[in-house]
Amino acid sequence: MSDRTIPRLGLGTFGRTGDQGVAALLKAIEIGYRHLDTAQSYNTERPVGEAMRRSGLKRGDFFVTTKVADTRLDSAQFMPSVRASLDTIGVDQVDLLLIHWPSHRDMVPFEDYMSALVEAQQRGYARLIGVSNYPIALLEKARALIGGDALATNQVEIHPYLQSPKLTAYVRQIGLPLTAYQPLAKGEVANDPVLMRIAGKHGVTVAAIALAFLMAEGHIVIPASGSEANLKANFAARTVVLDAAEMAEIRTLDRGYRRIDPEKSPRWDD
Numbered sequence: 001m002s003d004r005t006i007p008r009l010g011l012g013t014f015g016r017t018g019d020q021g022v023a024a025l026l027k028a029i030e031i032g033y034r035h036l037d038t039a040q041s042y043n044t045e046r047p048v049g050e051a052m053r054r055s056g057l058k059r060g061d062f063f064v065t066t067k068v069a070d071t072r073l074d075s076a077q078f079m080p081s082v083r084a085s086l087d088t089i090g091v092d093q094v095d096l097l098l099i100h101w102p103s104h105r106d107m108v109p110f111e112d113y114m115s116a117l118v119e120a121q122q123r124g125y126a127r128l129i130g131v132s133n134y135p136i137a138l139l140e141k142a143r144a145l146i147g148g149d150a151l152a153t154n155q156v157e158i159h160p161y162l163q164s165p166k167l168t169a170y171v172r173q174i175g176l177p178l179t180a181y182q183p184l185a186k187g188e189v190a191n192d193p194v195l196m197r198i199a200g201k202h203g204v205t206v207a208a209i210a211l212a213f214l215m216a217e218g219h220i221v222i223p224a225s226g227s228e229a230n231l232k233a234n235f236a237a238r239t240v241v242l243d244a245a246e247m248a249e250i251r252t253l254d255r256g257y258r259r260i261d262p263e264k265s266p267r268w269d270d
Contacts, residue, residue: 011033094127213250
């Protein structure tokens with residue numbers, strides 16, 4: 001893969017803790033998943049590292065993302081937390097390091113933690129850097145501070161019911177891919193009649209259609225599942241090709257339905 005390539009379909013690991021989590025991750029790796037998305041706050045860094053080691057595959061076969069928690073953005077904690085993440089996963093470097101959430105009400109100055117993110121990359125702790133839950137205003141601020149090409153992605157909630165047209169248009173213009181978390185709206189898309197009809201035509205699950213749609217829109221997707229059947233069904237999205245009419249129909253499902261909106265959220269664009 002090229003230096004800045006992020007595999008288009010990855011695996012969200014939230015909830016995959018303990019021995020059961022490792023078993024689910026090993027099953028996902030057996031199916032073909034190589035892009036593993038974890039975070040300091042998920043408690044899944046250790047299972048991800050364990051599954052990678054037990055798989056027998058080389059470190060270079062995997063693309064590993066982790067995220068610095070918003071509670072560890074200050075200068076005293078940032079770099080030690082990254083170092084601890086590497087030790088917990090059992091790697092010298094992650095492929096992608098993200099700021100999980102911007103600091104609420106600027107409790108930690110934006111310049112401090114964005115500069116620390118760049119420093120983590122310079123130290124070799126991360127091959128690529130990016131952000132998560134950043135609206136346009138903060139992306140512009142980040143680009144002005146650390147350079148227009150410094151960020152590799154912005155990870156945000158995106159699914160057929162929350163397509164974020166303003167944010168999507170902006171990142172397309174600057175060439176920054178979005179990574180969609182909760183791309184299936186935590187399973188809520190499963191009974192959508194439009195998606196069900198299109199899935200029937202293609203002989204795949206509704207989930208595969210939703211993921212194929214998001215990837216066709218240029219997004220990276222990281223669905224999470226511990227079920228072998230769902231892991232296989234989601235992975236099948238890579239081979240689904242939707243036509244222009246199907247894409248247009250799925251675009252009409254957008255209703256700005258946001259599931260993840262804690263008090264610490266920034267001011268969203270869509």
